[in-house]
């Protein structure tokens with residue numbers, strides 16, 4: 001992730017960027033993330049940011065940040081596990097900063113629900129829950145949650161709390177551990 005972030009300087013922004021291929025199938029993450037959501041969100045919206053950036057259409061920084069965030073978002077999932085929990089270094093990290101995994105999820109929900117309109121919530125390297133309005137590149141994202149309506153509306157209607165509580169079932173904590181390891 002840090003290597004990826006070296007691309008952030010305006011002068012070193014790449015000519016072309018792409019959305020990273022999915023490493024899970026739609027049936028693996030369904031029903032937490034339904035097929036229609038995946039199609040809309042990944043195939044149309046996320047790839048749309050990359051296309052507009054590459055075609056030099058619209059706001060360059062906004063589209064770049066959209067690709068950056070969606071590449072973090074779509075690479076952190078695995079098949080549905082009803083008892084999914086952090087493992088490895090992240091287990092200790094979560095316990096250290098939040099006391100327990102349940103407390104972490106509660107605090108994450110509280111912070112995410114404060115977002116007005118579209119944005120993102122994330123667990124940062126310093127153990128805090130932070131938010132982003134619309135799109136913005138940040139260099140301290142460990143675990144990221146898309147808080148734009150397109151991420152949940154088809155599967156959960158307006159029930160954002162339900163969306164978040166279900167989302168924990170598909171977080172690939174191995175990926176989060178790897179991100180954390182790269183920061184050390």
Ligand SMILES: [Fe+2]
Nearest residue numbers: 041146148151
């Ligand atoms: Fe999104």
